[in-house]
Amino acid sequence: MAILDKFSGLAARYEQLKASGGDPFSIQFDDIISSVEGVVKGKRTLLFGTNNYLGLTFDPISMERSIDAIRKHGTGTTGSRIANGSYREHEKLERELADFYGHEHCMVFSTGYQANLAMISTLVGKDDHLIIDADSHASIYDASRLGHAPVVRFRHNNPEDLAKRLARLKDQPGEKLIVVEGIYSMLGDTAPLKEFVDVKREFGAYLMVDEAHSMGVLGQRGRGLAEREGVEEDVDFVVGTFSKSLASVGGFCVSSVEGFDILRLAARPYMFTASLPPAIIASTLSALETLRNEPQRRAKLRANSRRFYNGLKDAGFTVGPEANPIVAVILNDPAVATMFWKRLVDEGMYLNLALPPATPNSSAFLRSSVSAAHTEEHIDFAIALMTRVGREFGILPEAPEYSNVTPFPRVSAERLSARAATAPARRRAADVGAGMA
Amino acid sequence: MTEDRVALISEISEVLETVTNKAIELKPGMNIVNDLGLDSIAVMNFCMALEDRFDISIPLHDMASVVTVDDLASTIETLRSNA
Numbered sequence: 001m002a003i004l005d006k007f008s009g010l011a012a013r014y015e016q017l018k019a020s021g022g023d024p025f026s027i028q029f030d031d032i033i034s035s036v037e038g039v040v041k042g043k044r045t046l047l048f049g050t051n052n053y054l055g056l057t058f059d060p061i062s063m064e065r066s067i068d069a070i071r072k073h074g075t076g077t078t079g080s081r082i083a084n085g086s087y088r089e090h091e092k093l094e095r096e097l098a099d100f101y102g103h104e105h106c107m108v109f110s111t112g113y114q115a116n117l118a119m120i121s122t123l124v125g126k127d128d129h130l131i132i133d134a135d136s137h138a139s140i141y142d143a144s145r146l147g148h149a150p151v152v153r154f155r156h157n158n159p160e161d162l163a164k165r166l167a168r169l170k171d172q173p174g175e176k177l178i179v180v181e182g183i184y185s186m187l188g189d190t191a192p193l194k195e196f197v198d199v200k201r202e203f204g205a206y207l208m209v210d211e212a213h214s215m216g217v218l219g220q221r222g223r224g225l226a227e228r229e230g231v232e233e234d235v236d237f238v239v240g241t242f243s244k245s246l247a248s249v250g251g252f253c254v255s256s257v258e259g260f261d262i263l264r265l266a267a268r269p270y271m272f273t274a275s276l277p278p279a280i281i282a283s284t285l286s287a288l289e290t291l292r293n294e295p296q297r298r299a300k301l302r303a304n305s306r307r308f309y310n311g312l313k314d315a316g317f318t319v320g321p322e323a324n325p326i327v328a329v330i331l332n333d334p335a336v337a338t339m340f341w342k343r344l345v346d347e348g349m350y351l352n353l354a355l356p357p358a359t360p361n362s363s364a365f366l367r368s369s370v371s372a373a374h375t376e377e378h379i380d381f382a383i384a385l386m387t388r389v390g391r392e393f394g395i396l397p398e399a400p401e402y403s404n405v406t407p408f409p410r411v412s413a414e415r416l417s418a419r420a421a422t423a424p425a426r427r428r429a430a431d432v433g434a435g436m437a
Numbered sequence: 438m439t440e441d442r443v444a445l446i447s448e449i450s451e452v453l454e455t456v457t458n459k460a461i462e463l464k465p466g467m468n469i470v471n472d473l474g475l476d477s478i479a480v481m482n483f484c485m486a487l488e489d490r491f492d493i494s495i496p497l498h499d500m501a502s503v504v505t506v507d508d509l510a511s512t513i514e515t516l517r518s519n520a
């Protein structure tokens with residue numbers, strides 16, 4: 001056991017979390033019946049914590065193409081592209097992504113995490129500088145540790161602070177790479193990209209934007225925040241993932257920087273891991289087509305996001321700063337957040353419990369992500385349920401005339417073979433939550 | 438310990454207070470992680486606040502080799518004289 005002794009503090013905190021009512025790390029779905037519905041402990045549950053923004057995980061064409069790809073090319077590539085070679089489809093996916101973004105080059109990776117790890121750790125070396133937002137995703141922090149460049153952090157979404165830190169490095173040799181995200185994954189806020197671009201230009205730095213949560217979500221064509229803000233020309237590297245809007249797994253980077261392809265022989269998280277399997281490439285290509293051809297999904301996603309965000313805000317919850325598909329309800333106290341979360345799961349709504357250290361400012365919140373596949377009925381159910389529990393927990397003021405009977409929405413698009421339990425959402429006696437907060 | 442060093446350490450204490458919101462009297466031999474109970478995020482925020490106070494750039498990896506308060510003071514002195 002000695003080798004694990006260093007985790008005793010973490011283990012104690014985990015025990016405490018479990019004792020406080022819920023264990024978000026071991027929740028299990030008995031079944032998933034559509035992109036927004038699953039079964040937890042035998043009970044039909046609405047999924048509000050999936051990042052499945054366009055609702056494409058059950059897209060019939062994507063599924064068919066995946067199955068066809070397996071039949072033709074097998075279940076796996078069993079090696080990296082450097083060692084085992086590329087399949088034609090890897091290159092096709094890279095061409096399609098480059099075309100979508102209007103860039104010259106693209107590399108795909110086995111996860112979005114590895115895309116960041118590979119690009120960031122390789123682009124800047126020991127004589128360069130890496131400048132990252134203080135609230136960056138773990139993959140960006142890990143990349144900063146894998147690479148050799150000195151790392152400087154700037155205050156979250158603060159262009160003046162970035163400028164101040166770049167000014168301190170002004171006389172130091174080496175290239176500077178600034179890394180920001182399109183939509184931040186915890187609170188759903190967007191980066192002030194136009195201002196960042198001004199700073200980048202002033203100091204002659206390179207700019208990378210991680211559009212993990214904004215691809216398929218923002219911009220006329222769904223390319224992300226840089227498109228919406230009209231600054232794509234000034235973004236030198238766009239990184240993204242297939243695991244959210246594109247409903248599979250994998251990551252990519254597009255760029256028009258000359259000589260880009262040399263990274264294939266330098267980026268270790270690209271070189272030393274197995275490449276994406278045929279089924280994943282096939283469904284990702286299909287989802288990318290859908291993303292491009294069906295802007296109505298983006299419109300529906302936006303409408304859903306606004307409905308959910310405004311509904312929770314009007315109910316009196318403290319929400320994140322912008323109405324994006326990531327909607328965070330900020331509760332601050334981790335114990336209250338955990339009980340609240342457990343209660344929602346018990347009543348048929350799944351969302352993410354976000355606890356420190358994964359959250360900014362050591363806060364705790366309930367993080368949900370809205371999908372284009374949610375119906376208005378789903379969203380209204382979720383708002384009503386969260387409002388009722390919020391009142392019971394004393395987080396929201398009581399409303400005596402409020403009816404606490406919210407019918408569970410009918411199944412929207414159940415998978416034909418799903419043998420889902422269909423127990424309706426039951427209202428539990430006010431036990432765990434009573435007297436909280 | 439020189440007077441400059443004493444003054445610097447008291448300035449560092451002030452910065453630390455802004456990060457942790459509690460009064461801490463720093464001694465040169467104190468271990469930043471163990472004695473001050475700072476987790477990795479608090480250390481990074483401390484680092485950012487120090488950069489602003491002293492108008493220097495402290496790369497995160499420079500912080501990795503800092504163990505005691507005295508190490509930190511030396512690092513800051515070096516970075517300041519290079520600036």
Ligand SMILES: Cc1ncc(COP(=O)(O)O)c(C=O)c1O
Binds near residue numbers: 181249
């Ligand atoms: C901002 C950001 N970047 C990168 C990733 C990593 O993507 P993936 O989960 O596809 O590896 C995520 C999500 O997990 C993310 O939120």
